[in-house]
Amino acid sequence: MKTIFEKDKGVSGITLCDAPEYLDFIPDSLKRKSSVGLPNVSELEALRHYKELSDMNFCIEKGFYPLGSCTMKYNPKVSEMLASLEGFADLHPYSDDEDSQGALELMYKLQEALKKITGMDAVSLQPAAGAQGELTGMMIIKKYFEVKGENRNKVIIPDSAHGTNPASAHLCGFDIVSVKSNNRGQVDIETLKQLVDKDVAAIMMTNPNTLGLFEENVLEISKIMHENGSLLYYDGANFNAIMGYTNPKLMGFDVVHLNLHKTFATPHGGGGPGAGPVAVVEKLKDFLPAPVVDFDNHKYLRNYNIKHSIGQVKAFYGNFSVLVKAYAYILMMGQNLKEASENAVLNANYLKERLKSKFSLPYDEPCMHEFVLSGDKQKEEGSSTLHIAKALMDENIHPPTVYFPLIVHEALMIEPTESETKEMMDEFVKVMLKIADDIKADPEKVNSAPHKTPVKKVDETMAARHPDLKFVQQ
Ligand SMILES: Cc1ncc(COP(=O)(O)O)c(C=O)c1O
Incomplete structure (x- = not known):
């Protein structure tokens, strides 16, 4: 296929600002000295060109998309419509809390819904993707031990984990210790026991793991780790397999990230934009990225007053339109x-x-x-x-x-x-x-x-x- 520049026939469909009297208003210093170099095609040719390009792409609207781990499921179009309502789409991120009550209410209620779904005690909506959620979670774990005065530098990660797990832990300065899966694709408990010592800060687990298998011994793993004073990180990207059946709190985890773009049917293409909220148990609440959205019984507000906060991990409050779509999906689905x-x-x-x-x-x-x-x-x-x-x-x-x-x-x-x-x-x-x-x-x-x-x-x-x-x- 030719590029649009190669289709240039010197005939322009639209002429911008060619009225001389209008040009007179533009100071000379601002006038362009040479041509912009845009292709000259008619409006219809431009439309056909971009339609042809879009037809070359594959998308879920065109056919079956069984991309394991990426969860390319249907994204309800009504959620797109809701996210583009002008009250959401046109709200400036620098608006005061008073002028953003609707958006803050939505974020607060989404936090509450995610608390309920995960069983956890507090949520940050900031991270923009699953991997950033992991990074945030690991930063929280690191700071938790720093504040406790414990020097733990290792993180255990099963060999069936998603590749982003070791990357996130490594970025936080942890040494990675890999634990082998047994012949049934489960974490090998005896091997794990030998790896656990006082240097271990946490284990990062994906459950179901990347083989699509539920870790049957998760409660025993949680006991082993907690008895060692270590924490458990739950990569909840595969949450779409367990919603309503169990949750990370019941399995003994301390920190979890969710991929809203996998579980709650928000678009997941070309690397984003996504959202990877992080939920934590009570003792880690004071470490969440600031601000979190709170409600003081009168109004919704951004709370920056978080004692040991790891700081902000994303500009403003994350990818807001993704949050709107995920909340819409959760409300539409309810018990379903x-x-x-x-x-x-x-x-x-x-x-x-x-x-x-x-x-x-x-x-x-x-x-x-x-x-x-x-x-x-x-x-x-x-x-x-x-x-x-x-x-x-x-x-x-x-x-x-x-x-x-x-x-x-x-x-x-x-x-x-x-x-x-x-x-x-x-x-x-x-x-x-x-x-x-x-x-x-x-x-x-x-x-x-x-x-x-x-x-x-x-x-x-x-x-x-x-x-x-x-x-x-x-
Ligand atoms: C199990 C698991 N963990 C983490 C991630 C990383 O998520 P993201 O691509 O949003 O960074 C994925 C992505 O699909 C995943 O499947």
């Missing part, structure tokens, strides 16, 4: 949040059972909202997980997450979410099983895919390391 988790888990188990006849399933256990297959059989037959992913694109299906988690060879991590129909999932199964058959018959046929996408096969290494993102006018 539990049903959303139920359906997410049911759908994942349905797909897992239907696909395991032709793909390896390294951890053959009942899964939560996602599961991980392996393309190792297909690798032996001359293809690979990468080729399977590309072949799916020709069938208008977004590939699952591939080669993650690292503890599964040729991993295909699949998350259907609760918002897909059985018909869509059956179609996905049909396509996946056909790809498996095609690989058996003639791997080269599959390995040359994709054939129907706007961009065909790219050099993976070059595309990642040397992306060509700049248009240079010849």
Whole structure:
């Protein structure tokens, strides 16, 4: 496809400010000395150009998007409408509390809802993404021990954790100690016991973990850690699997972050904007980023008076429009949040059972909202997980997450979410099983895919390391 500059035919659709008498009002010092260099195309050509570009993108409105760990579920359009109400969208972030009562009330009520859903005692809405929530949580843990006068420099992280976990703990200056999963994909308790000592500040756990499995021994883990004086951090990005069934407080956690863009159906594309609120137990309340939103029985206000606050982690109060959409979703769903988790888990188990006849399933256990297959059989037959992913694109299906988690060879991590129909999932199964058959018959046929996408096969290494993102006018 040509760039819009290459479509320049020297004919402009719109002429801006060419009235000489108007130009007279502009001081010479402000007048442009040379052309801006915008392409000259008609208005209709410009519209067609951008429509064509947008059609090249894949999105959830176009097809199935089973991207494990990323939870690409339906985002209700009514929430978009609510977030764009002018009282929300046009409110200036520097407005006084008195002039922002509606927005502050919404944030306060969202904090209260998240307290209820997580079982925790206090919430900050500031972090702008899951990973920033993790960083905030780890900063809180670090400061908690500093104030207590304890020097603890280690954080234990299972090898089934999300990659952002060790990164966040490391950024806070902690040394990472990895704990191995056993052959059922669970944290190995005996190994954990050997790693726990007085230097350990916390364990960071994702539950369900990145294999889509619920950590059955979580209560025992919590006992071991608390008896050692350590804290438990809950990566709640996978909360969409457990809502209404259990919560991090019941499991013994002290800090949790939630990915509003995964669990509460706010858009999750292109890296954001998202929101990763952090919730804590009572003893960590005084460490939250300031300000938190409070209610003094008369008005809603921003409270900066937090004794040991780690400070502000995001400008203003986070990504406000995401908070509006998440609150709208929580209100719309009410008690049905539990049903959303139920359906997410049911759908994942349905797909897992239907696909395991032709793909390896390294951890053959009942899964939560996602599961991980392996393309190792297909690798032996001359293809690979990468080729399977590309072949799916020709069938208008977004590939699952591939080669993650690292503890599964040729991993295909699949998350259907609760918002897909059985018909869509059956179609996905049909396509996946056909790809498996095609690989058996003639791997080269599959390995040359994709054939129907706007961009065909790219050099993976070059595309990642040397992306060509700049248009240079010849
Ligand atoms: C388990 C888990 N933890 C953390 C994250 C990081 O969240 P974010 O991408 O919002 O930074 C993700 C992202 O999908 C995740 O799946």
